[in-house]
């Protein structure tokens with residue numbers, strides 16, 4: 001089973017947006033997907049409640065209040081986390097994940113805060129002795145905020161203390177498509193390709209990473 005965690009201490013950066021779109025993407029591919037909502041706000045759970053019955057199914061887990069029991073045949077576990085998570089709850093999340101995607105809003109303050117958070121996460125990774133892989137994604141990028149080239153410079157430079165760069169995968173633009181998808185229990189992958197061409201394109205590098213060994217912990221052979 002692949003487990004993917006959406007994580008950033010910062011609120012409103014796109015954890016739920018990315019979790020729901022990733023869950024739907026794999027469900028559309030016919031995979032058995034569980035969307036575990038670790039946020040007591042229940043935004044992923046609300047999204048799933050709104051999901052039309054004729055769409056590829058995704059199983060929801062209200063993980064903030066119940067023990068996390070993932071059905072045995074699950075192929076993808078997508079975990080949506082709350083803002084401000086730290087301490088033991090953060091360690092529990094990180095321990096369950098193969099791959100952590102960190103959505104970041106494209107402002108210098110948010111990028112610096114994310115860099116700080118990634119430093120903490122790396123320290124935790126060492127304490128927990130896990131090989132979980134991290135990557136960043138810029139989200140809600142507007143034409144009048146940072147230019148794509150500046151984002152490459154800022155986010156492409158985030159390094160771990162050992163000098164290794166944290167992969168910066170892609171930028172998702174601010175788009176009504178994400179807002180409409182959030183309201184209707186759908187993903188951008190379920191809207192017409194013509195309307196979502198740009199957005200789908202931005203996701204290609206994210207899925208290339210998720211579908212490659214680069215996003216998997218190095219496990220002993």
Ligand SMILES: Nc1ncnc2c1ncn2[C@@H]1O[C@H](COP(=O)(O)OP(=O)(O)OP(=O)(O)O)[C@@H](O)[C@H]1O
Pocket residue numbers: 010011012013014015016017018039043081082083139140141172173174175176178179182
């Ligand atoms: N790329 C985007 N374009 C337009 N709106 C977006 C985009 N990403 C997120 N949003 C909107 O921004 C708001 C916050 O996004 P989201 O809920 O995904 O963030 P979050 O990190 O899960 O927040 P929280 O920390 O509160 O759980 C939502 O209303 C969402 O629909």
Ligand SMILES: [Mg+2]
Pocket residue numbers: 015016017039043080081082
């Ligand atoms: Mg959320």
